[in-house]
Amino acid sequence: MKQRKFGERSHGDKGRQARENRHVKPIEEKSTPSLDEHDLMRIIADTEVPFLLVLDCVQDPHNLGAILRTADGAGVHAVIAPKDKAVGITETVRRISVGAADYVPFVQVTNLARTMEQLKEAGVWFVGTSDRAEKTLYDLDLKGPLALVLGAEEKGMRRLTEENCDFLAKLPMAGQVECLNVSVAAGICLFEAVRQRNAGI
Template identity: 65%
Template sequence: MEKVFGLHAVESLLRRDGGKVVEIYVQQGRRDKRLGALIDLAKSHSVAVVECPRAKLDDLVSGRHQGVVALAEAAPSFDEKALPGLLAERPDALVLVLDGVTDPHNLGACLRSADAAGVAAVIAPKDNAVGLTATVRKVACGAAESVPFVAVTNLSRTLKALQDAGLWVVGMAGEAEQMLYDIDLKGPVALVMGAEGSGLRRLTREHCDFLAKLPMAGSVSSLNVSVATGVCLFEAVRQRR
């Protein structure tokens, strides 16, 4: 079982897969329109709704719960063995690879962009990276349940497996000479984004078919990884239209 909190995250979970929600805890005495609609939605899925003091909600989760916490069956997790099956379903698969993203808010935002862009899978290393925490799920607003998240033990080996499966691997690096807009992203592609601050690791770079960058016209040298991820994914979406 896992805890999902926040109005949007719980609502998305109920609408997407209400059968997995076992119970919802709501803040005692709170009766605003949005929470009322969420309670009605939960009852329509025959989900038990329990009122409790705010202090109990604070104890249940660490984060801004907005007066609601859901107890639900854990979303399925994937490992590298699942990748061939996920890719077989999408001959023109767009895959997002995150090389060591450690901030749960960044991962949640990346998952949300991945869902919107129709990504087949999001891949990240098991070590030195954030996993699917409750905060990640809240920020992802339901995308953590809809986009397969694949945690792998060896990212370099996984990139090689993606290449063997016919995907071009494009790593984003600020010092690259080529612009992302000049690369063909219409076929099966894996976009690789670096970690906050340090960017792509050396071994990850060496396993990329191409390195590319985004044009930076201002005084800052780089974008936040979740912002850059959204820009890159939707360049692929634009080319595929």
């Protein structure tokens, strides 16, 4: 059966035609292939003080889209995620990110623990978020070559990912719930790092 093109009238339209919304920009349908480990190491080599975000198996496209939007605003040089058990750049991610998915380098790696080890050799320090940490985010020095690590929805970081972190930090929670949504936590962590890096404290 022949499909209608968008905006083309059918017999059931009875002369009606959809009006163009002047306030909505047309969405360009384009794919954004993820970068790989080699691309990541090139970014590190070209960046004096890397500022990275690692997402360990984040699966909700709405969360990833919101995180990419925040990462763009914070000036993150790359967002890193595993290829398996994690969402990639989908149209939903691109829409929620309000375009940030097309600007923030998004790297999907085969082995996250191995990639973290390679980045350590390049001088990057890893700060992971965990409810089990003794120190809070605000107790740590977040300047210098840094990768913030956040775990998946509900389960948090996997064991090997946590073991590869140099430091663990928690967000102080004053209420009854135990943790924040991963995209909200990412925003808090990223902009605390931005505050410290800009203030030089």
